[in-house]
Amino acid sequence: MENLTYPILGGLLIGLTTSFYLITTGRVVGISGILAQLLFNKCRLLPLLFIAGLILGGSAYGVLVQPSIPFPEMRSPLLLIISGLLVGYGTRLGGGCTSGHGVCGISRLSIRSIVATMVFMATAIITVAATK
Amino acid sequence: MYAFVTFLAGLLFGLGLAISEMTNPAVVIGFLDIFGDWNPSLIAVMGGAISVGMLGYWIKNKRFSPIMSKEWHVPNLKHIDRKLLIGAGLFGIGWGLSGYCPGPGLTALTNNPMEGIYFVGALIIGSAIHHFQNVLFRK
Numbered sequence: 001m002e003n004l005t006y007p008i009l010g011g012l013l014i015g016l017t018t019s020f021y022l023i024t025t026g027r028v029v030g031i032s033g034i035l036a037q038l039l040f041n042k043c044r045l046l047p048l049l050f051i052a053g054l055i056l057g058g059s060a061y062g063v064l065v066q067p068s069i070p071f072p073e074m075r076s077p078l079l080l081i082i083s084g085l086l087v088g089y090g091t092r093l094g095g096g097c098t099s100g101h102g103v104c105g106i107s108r109l110s111i112r113s114i115v116a117t118m119v120f121m122a123t124a125i126i127t128v129a130a131t132k
Numbered sequence: 133m134y135a136f137v138t139f140l141a142g143l144l145f146g147l148g149l150a151i152s153e154m155t156n157p158a159v160v161i162g163f164l165d166i167f168g169d170w171n172p173s174l175i176a177v178m179g180g181a182i183s184v185g186m187l188g189y190w191i192k193n194k195r196f197s198p199i200m201s202k203e204w205h206v207p208n209l210k211h212i213d214r215k216l217l218i219g220a221g222l223f224g225i226g227w228g229l230s231g232y233c234p235g236p237g238l239t240a241l242t243n244n245p246m247e248g249i250y251f252v253g254a255l256i257i258g259s260a261i262h263h264f265q266n267v268l269f270r271k
Contacts, residue, residue, distance in 0.1 A: 003173070004173060004176045006151055006152060007152045007153065007174070007176035007180070008152075009151055009180070010147075010153070010154065011148070011152055011177035011181040012180040013144060014149070014181040015180060015183060015187075015188070018145075018184075018185045018188060019185060019188025019189075019191070020141060020144070020188075021137070021138075022188045022192055022198070022206070023191055023199060024137050025137060025138070025198055025200055025201055025205075026198030026203060026205045026206070028206055029141065029145060031233075031238070032234045032259070035234055035238070036259050036263065039256060039259060039260065039263070040260075046134070050138050051142060053139040053140065053143035053144075053145075054143070056142075057143040057144060057147035057148075058146035058147070058149050058235070058238070058239025059150070059239060059242040059243060060146070060147055061150040061153075061243055062243075064150060067156065068153065069153070069159050069162065071156055071158065071243065072158050072231075074246045079229055080232075080254065081251075081254040083226045083229040083232060083251060084230075084251040085254045085257060086229070087227060087232065087258060088226075088234075088254065088255040088259040089219075089259070089262050090218075090219045090221070090222030090223030091259075092259050093219030093222065093262055094215065094216050094218070094221075095215075095219065097233050097235075099145075099233075101220070106178075106182050107181075107182050107185030108189045110207070110209075111212065112209055112216055115217070116216055116217075116219075117220075119220035119221050120224035121164075123220075123221045123222075123225050123228065124164050124228035125164050125165075126228070127228025127229055128161055128164040128165050
């Protein structure tokens with residue numbers, strides 16, 4: 001069980017953040033949506049600040065936590081590009097990703113988000129099983 | 133102040149991803165690999181995040197408005213349509229291929245830059261295709 005300590009702590013911090021952001025700004029944390037705002041909105045400062053913070057916080061990896069599993073070696077660019085295209089297009093078409101639907105949507109028991117999360121979990125699990 | 137709160141939220145969210153190792157695609161693929169050597173960590177992450185997230189909505193429902201804004205901006209859509217299902221389906225395939233969803237993909241720009249550049253470049257193009265498709269062929 002001790003190997004779940006960091007996942008639980010990280011998860012609690014993620015939930016604390018979405019709640020803090022909700023109560024202060026009234027908004028949902030959805031990374032795919034915030035990225036789209038940065039790319040296509042007229043007001044870019046706020047999404048830029050959020051994503052700068054996200055990258056900075058996410059880079060604390062090597063500083064804070066000893067990686068239990070190493071990062072993968074550089075994989076095929078083609079795989080990464082196809083993956084990025086599907087994630088970019090799919091999250092916009094479906095209106096959310098793991099944060100917007102998976103965390104914030106399920107937290108407020110949104111039917112759309114619960115269905116979306118079940119669908120993307122299912123296709124992700126099938127994809128991993130098929131590509132191993 | 134609003135700008136600072138936005139930056140802080142991004143920072144804490146990124147820290148949460150890093151502490152839970154969701155920034156590492158090898159960990160994410162290990163979770164999705166339920167028929168293989170399954171690593172249950174993402175359930176702990178989601179469980180922790182959703183339980184505290186629910187507390188946030190409980191507080192929200194007791195308040196008239198957010199602290200720094202006049203009104204709530206929480207999505208209120210209810211219908212399940214083809215777009216939701218196809219979009220979520222495609223997203224899951226992309227997520228399973230690399231182990232990157234949008235947040236961890238962005239943090240890969242610094243954690244694993246050789247991979248991050250390809251993934252984020254394509255992520256932006258994928259979002260742009262959807263955006264311009266909407267602009268050109270508005271339903």
